Amino acid sequence: MPELPExxxxxxxxxxxxxxxxxxxxxxxxxxxxxxxxxxxQFCRQVAGRKILSLSRRGKYIVFRLSGSLSLVVHxxxxxxxxxxxxxxxxxxxxxxxxxxxxxxxxxxxxxxxxGRMYLVSDPLDLLAHLGPEPLDNTFTAGHLARMxxxxxxxxxxxxxxxxxxAGLGNxxxxxxxxxxxxxxxxxxxxxxxxxxxxxxxxxxxxxxxGLKYKGTSLGEGQGNFQSPVLEHGNNAQYLKVYQRTGEPCxxxxxxxxKLIVGQRSTxxxxxxxVLK
DNA sequence: AAGAATGTTACATG
DNA sequence: ACATGTAACATTCT
Numbered sequence: 556m557p558e559l560p561e562x563x564x565x566x567x568x569x570x571x572x573x574x575x576x577x578x579x580x581x582x583x584x585x586x587x588x589x590x591x592x593x594x595x596x597q598f599c600r601q602v603a604g605r606k607i608l609s610l611s612r613r614g615k616y617i618v619f620r621l622s623g624s625l626s627l628v629v630h631x632x633x634x635x636x637x638x639x640x641x642x643x644x645x646x647x648x649x650x651x652x653x654x655x656x657x658x659x660x661x662x663x664x665x666x667x668x669x670x671g672r673m674y675l676v677s678d679p680l681d682l683l684a685h686l687g688p689e690p691l692d693n694t695f696t697a698g699h700l701a702r703m704x705x706x707x708x709x710x711x712x713x714x715x716x717x718x719x720x721x722a723g724l725g726n727x728x729x730x731x732x733x734x735x736x737x738x739x740x741x742x743x744x745x746x747x748x749x750x751x752x753x754x755x756x757x758x759x760x761x762x763x764x765x766g767l768k769y770k771g772t773s774l775g776e777g778q779g780n781f782q783s784p785v786l787e788h789g790n791n792a793q794y795l796k797v798y799q800r801t802g803e804p805c806x807x808x809x810x811x812x813x814k815l816i817v818g819q820r821s822t823x824x825x826x827x828x829x830v831l832k
Numbered sequence: 833a834a835g836a837a838t839g840t841t842a843c844a845t846g
Numbered sequence: 847a848c849a850t851g852t853a854a855c856a857t858t859c860t
Contacts, residue, residue, distance in 0.1 A: 558838060588855085615839080632839050634857080649857090668856050670839065709849060718840080725838055772838075777859055779837070798838090819851070821836075837859080845851075 559723030560766025566612045568783045578606045578657035586651035591672040614686045614722030628674040634779035635671030638663045667778045686722040697756040704744040712740035713818035727798045732758040734797045739831040740817045766791045797823035
């Protein structure tokens with residue numbers, strides 16, 4: 556569910572809520588499969604007594620750097636979220652992991668579909684090495700994107716969704732970026748002209764910045780929907796131009812938005828603005 | 833009640 | 847080797 560702006564919002568919220576410098580008294584695991592690379596027993600033993608030194612994001616991963624050269628790396632997948640609550644609060648049945656902090660608060664990992672994963676690693680770079688560049692980094696330029704695109708001959712949408720190509724984009728923001736750049740999702744990556752590549756570069760950064768500005772995209776009130784650790788929804792949904800707007804008029808040309816399937820994912824386009832050449 | 837859902841990955845096929 | 851398709855993970859919402 557969460558893409559770069561949602562994950563960054565979660566990291567920012569946890570920092571603002573004062574999670575850094577807090578100690579972890581103990582951990583409880585309710586869904587063992589959430590722990591990806593060690594046993595539940597190892598996880599609980601390793602995490603207890605450590606202090607949270609820093610929090611950061613890489614792609615759609617959250618990295619908790621802990622004391623003693625250990626990092627807790629979390630991927631929320633479709634429905635993962637963090638909740639901060641008093642230690643005497645009742646835990647929802649979808650809470651899969653619970654971290655008891657030394658200030659009488661609980662950092663709960665809530666995940667209805669149970670696809671989320673946590674890793675304990677000594678060096679996060681090992682786990683994150685497969686990721687492509689950060690799209691909002693200063694070092695990521697349009698020229699850089701152009702070279703990356705011509706190195707493949709793939710459909711542009713699945714390529715942008717590929718985390719080893721570029722990190723942090725998912726189904727919503729890719730659809731939005733392609734609409735913004737007027738590019739059909741099935742266009743071959745190496746066939747875009749310079750103008751289209753520059754438009755795509757600007758569009759990717761624009762839609763991500765919009766998501767960040769409005770603290771993420773929440774599409775409804777359901778269990779799987781995006782919610783930040785302080786239990787707030789993001790406000791970016793109102794600025795979406797195509798995602799989940801099937802049948803509604805295009806903001807540029809009034810043509811009706813249509814839905815198609817690309818790379819097994821639902822895809823929303825304006826059939827008039829985004830033509831397959 | 834069938835189908836879809838903000839993600840990733842292993843495996844199969846062309 | 848590379849591009850693409852399928853299934854799996856598990857649950858809720860429409």
